[in-house]
Amino acid sequence: MADSVLIEGLAVETVIGVYDWEREVTQQILVDLDMAWDNRAPGRSDDVADALDYAAVSERVTRCLQELKPQLLERAAEVLADLLMKEFGVGQLTLTLRKPGAVPAARSVGVRIERGSK
Numbered sequence: 001m002a003d004s005v006l007i008e009g010l011a012v013e014t015v016i017g018v019y020d021w022e023r024e025v026t027q028q029i030l031v032d033l034d035m036a037w038d039n040r041a042p043g044r045s046d047d048v049a050d051a052l053d054y055a056a057v058s059e060r061v062t063r064c065l066q067e068l069k070p071q072l073l074e075r076a077a078e079v080l081a082d083l084l085m086k087e088f089g090v091g092q093l094t095l096t097l098r099k100p101g102a103v104p105a106a107r108s109v110g111v112r113i114e115r116g117s118k
């Protein structure tokens with residue numbers, strides 16, 4: 001089964017970073033998610049209750065990052081992956097976090113993790 005629910009380029013403003021000045025400002029993180037999900041049930045029922053609701057996931061991810069205020073992208077990624085598996089029942093996911101302003105000479109920098117099994 002290779003079905004997924006996707007979120008691409010979710011922009012979240014939060015405190016993040018390891019340097020003192022970064023604890024005094026907010027910066028943008030871009031979130032990409034590919035979450036394994038069997039889409040056959042919502043495909044048959046046309047009922048969002050059967051779906052992995054990408055709007056609900058987006059809201060939860062945003063709230064988590066704004067409360068967490070992590071130092072590292074890696075910490076943010078681990079906490080988000082754990083949350084998505086426990087609260088939404090996602091069995092497998094690929095999560096990419098980008099911090100577009102962090103290295104001025106680069107378009108973006110970031111981390112990617114894969115967690116869980118299909």
Ligand SMILES: Nc1nc2c(c(=O)[nH]1)N=C([C@H](O)[C@@H](O)CO)CN2
Pocket residue numbers: 016017018019022071072073074099101102103
């Ligand atoms: N692998 C990582 N490297 C760095 C991170 C990070 O989150 N993961 N963060 C920083 C600083 O906060 C940086 O973004 C400030 O520009 C440096 N390296």
